[in-house]
Amino acid sequence: MxxxxxxxxxxxxxxxxxxxxxxxxxxxxxxxxxxxxxxxHRLAGLTLVGYMFAHIYTLSLLSTPADFDADMRLLHNPVFSFLEWALAIPLAFHSLNGGRLILYELFHVREDEIMIRWMVILGLIYILIVGFLSIEEGTQVSVNVFWSITVAMSLIASLIVFNKVWGTRNSIPWKLQRITGAYMIPMVLGHMLFMHMNYLTGHDSKTILLRMQNPFIKGADFVFIIFLLFHAGYGIFSVIADYIRPGPLLKSLTCLVVIVMAISAYYGIRLIMAL
Ligand code: HEM
Structure with a gap:
């Protein structure tokens, strides 16, 4: 290769x-x-896990909108805007490379050199589009249309992978890692594009609360948070299991990961339902 x-x-x-x-x-x-x-792939995945926890924390401030807006005002500076854009790099890399791995493992696509080049080209185009939208900041899009298309694409991708992977001899968590990964390709790439189209969409409590009160968005967020936390949790477990031999330490760390993800799911879902 x-x-x-x-x-x-x-x-x-x-x-x-x-x-x-x-x-x-x-x-x-x-x-x-x-x-x-x-x-x-590993470093990008771990960066996204770190971001995910920070994101859950900032979203939890939405229960007191004044706190959320104060936090956003504090973060509204060139350094933070740059970091927000820079997150598109690990996001695009992990998502597209994860898609490539799924095609390789499950669909036996073996033209790796072509796939890697396309991954780089599509990743760069995506990162530039996010950068352009961050500068432009004025694009309006219908919430329902955008998310209906994105959720439909995610469902199709995950059903195709489910169909392919479920009958294989791999462990259930391994299969779910691929299914949730496929589901998240349109969802996380779409999420970042959506948030950068207009500054208010991702940073103004009133706009966010209005969107999150929409029953369709609530349902989509509910499924997304469960898939995301499972994928991230099993990802952390895979990384730990690469360095620690099976035994009491690995068991304790696995329990810790499960507990942290379960608590995050509880607070995340409670927030989605309460808003
Ligand atoms: C967006 C679509 C995504 C796809 C297609 C995807 C795909 C994958 C795949 C196929 C693996 C297994 C890699 C392997 O076993 O060699 C993996 C691992 C992992 N993913 Fe994702 N993923 C996505 C999003 C995310 C997100 C949003 C996070 C974090 C919040 C994340 C965190 C991780 C972690 C920590 C690992 C373990 C890395 C390792 O074992 O080296 N992934 N991902």
Whole structure:
């Protein structure tokens, strides 16, 4: 695969850049792309988990809208706006690479070099669109139309994967990791686009509360939070299980992950229902 990936001018250029940094140079020359991509996937997944908890915290402030608005005013500065945009990078990378892994594992798509290039091209286009929308900030879109299309795409993607994966011999959590991943591709990519179309959509308590009181949005948020927390929880477990041998420590950490995700689900769902 490494050979196939180096046939354009881009790969040698990226490798020459990496070779300037001792740690990256070691990996660029000894481990090649699949290793770097799987590390990128892991780091991006863990970054998204960190963001997810911060996001649940800020959304919990919506129960007292004045606190939420005060928090948003505090965060309304160029540094935070840049970080909000920069989140599109791990988000696009993890989502598209997760989609590639699902196609590879379940649908036996083996043209990895073509898939990786498309992943990079689509990821860059997505990141630029999010950047453009953040600067433009004035785009209006119908909430129901946007989310109906996004939820429909998510349902179709997850049903296709469910159909393919359910009969396999993998563990149920492993299968659910792929099904929830497929569901989240349109949902999380759509979520970020939607939030950047107009500043008020994602930062003004009145606008957010009005949207979240819509029964259709409540249902979509309910399913999303369960899928997201399961996916993130099983993801953290997979990372831990790679470093800790089966035994009491792994069991205790697994229980801790389950408890943290269950508490987050409880508060998340309570918030969605109460608003
Ligand atoms: C948006 C669509 C997403 C897709 C298609 C996706 C797909 C995947 C897949 C296929 C895996 C398994 C990788 C493997 O076993 O090698 C995975 C792992 C993981 N995902 Fe996602 N994911 C998505 C979103 C998210 C989100 C939003 C989060 C965090 C809130 C997240 C966190 C993780 C973590 C922590 C792992 C474990 C990484 C590892 O084992 O190295 N994912 N994802």
């Amino acid at each position: 490494e050979k196939a990936l180096r046939i354009t001018k881009i790969e040698p250029y990226i490798i020459s850049l990496m070779e300037r940094f001792p740690i990256l140079s070691y990996y660029a020359t000894t481990r090649a792309w699949p290793f770097l991509i799987s590390w990128g």
